[in-house]
Amino acid sequence: MPESKPFTVACPTPLGDGGHVQLAHGGGGKLMHQLLEELVIPAFRNPELEARHDGAVLHIGNSRLAFTTDSYVVRPLFFPGGDIGTLAINGTVNDLAMCGARPLYLSCGLILEEGLPLEDFRRVIASMREGALAAGVKLVTGDTKVVDKGKGDGIFINTAGVGMIEHEVTIAPSAVRPGDKVILSGDIGRHGIAIMAVREGLELETAVESDCAPLVEPVQALLDAGVALHCLRDLTRGGLASSLIEIAESAKVSVLVEEALIAVEENVQGACEILGFDPLYLANEGRFVAFVAAADADRAVSILKECAVSAGAAVIGEVSNSPAGLVVLKSRIGTHRVVDMLSGEQLPRIC
């Protein structure tokens, strides 16, 4: 007779003894948060890290600086609307912008796989050059490593960024207040679908291009106009849903958004329906949400509409006291549902 084994739950306890890293640990969802909250953040406890912002705000001399980093492991390296080089500039520039900083300087750490065609490397460097010029940042320091064939995947890029905070405003989840309006800067889901379409050889009627772009201009425009900005977040891994949930949880507020107000391009919506994806969770590389005092919301939308990258800006919802930590979506037919964080990511290696 076989020995009876105790019932074990394998799924929600991946960090127990003997566990292994899973792809979903890098997906921007629940598993990644668990990995960071249990293993990483406790090791380095400090106020900057615990702010859980897109970057750290540092006080150096009389200056306030923003400091951030991201590694880019997107597959494939080239996709409609950009490549890993474009992403590596804009992703880090945008994290600085989301801290309310003017991006100034980037570092660049390259991990190349032996056998990478130099022509691919040239293309990526050219994209980084163009991206840096477009975003107004200088790449000032770098490092290059090469790993054996089969121990990497073409190119991985890390960029870290330093930006200057030139105002006194606190832009962070902790500054979000009940009554704030939630502004979305444009249509969502294009980066995720652009990557997926190439990866899966999906033929769409009109090709979907990544929205990858620098977000410096619209953020500076809001700051220059003195709009009462409370929080900014770009909608990368985990998409609009994860960004809103992170902010609602950090700020201990409730966020209600209306599905009908969230723009999704027709071909993105079509691809989502075929593939069973929810656009709320798809990664974007040129979209952000702004939490703004209600009195300034209309003015903020007008300012954003003046910038090409945020021409599709719209108020999509608002903040209230309770239920604290929850994001609720009002559907097109008027029903309400709680928006939950995914366990991992719909698409691994999206950025």
Added chain:
Amino acid sequence: MPESKPFTVACPTPLGDGGHVQLAHGGGGKLMHQLLEELVIPAFRNPELEARHDGAVLHIGNSRLAFTTDSYVVRPLFFPGGDIGTLAINGTVNDLAMCGARPLYLSCGLILEEGLPLEDFRRVIASMREGALAAGVKLVTGDTKVVDKGKGDGIFINTAGVGMIEHEVTIAPSAVRPGDKVILSGDIGRHGIAIMAVREGLELETAVESDCAPLVEPVQALLDAGVALHCLRDLTRGGLASSLIEIAESAKVSVLVEEALIAVEENVQGACEILGFDPLYLANEGRFVAFVAAADADRAVSILKECAVSAGAAVIGEVSNSPAGLVVLKSRIGTHRVVDMLSGEQLPRIC
């Protein structure tokens, strides 16, 4: 009759059309310099990058900051005297120290391979925590990506660092002057041999431990004492030889060093003889050279000897006008030879 093909030179022209990245492109030698000088630096031309220092010196507000980055891809992850986590802290901290900066803040970008045992991840994070505490830096922002099994190699770590330059001294190759003394902070070659011994299962009479350590204390001691410091460089990839050559070329000076004055531990020397390595080219992770005005050299050595990490400091040579750009080694038997830069690295993936 077979068609006669034109004679082609494959080796010294790896950046021609149709080339591929080779392991040696990451080795800190000639090929890496060629890759950077031909493909990377021209794309981002700016004075900070062209200083070709271990980090960039930035002017922000009234402050001078140092900013640097390194990715760590060492294999194996764990070795006598440290692991990839120790390296990732000390390597970047040391690059800041070599800019004459007080290291303050680090970012951390992790690229994990699916299937990595979480226990290994925990050990590496614990080493990073200890390393950051020992070096007096705060890890304030980070990012985690996961790549599919077989597309990475356990853990790759990027750290970028920000430090404060609290003095008016210019510490750079451009400040080196004929007559300067060259001070080496201790014995060389231990990191390279420690890695090699584990990788090749080499049994040495006494195990060689990596010299991996933070170099903040000795550099601060020199600065605090007002020593006329002209240039600092840590001796990582490419070892003492490559560091001296880089400085001699940048500063357009000649550097003469005496073999008999360069300390190499007996078991490191023994391993080098067995393996056919030259300790001058072996990587170190806790050693540096200081170029100091001759009048201050003895005082600088005394100050360095007070710090445990540089207790073995000694003057090993001096700078002269010509032959510009060359490093010359006076051997134990009195002969002179030009020290050349290696094409790649004796040992790939040493850091």
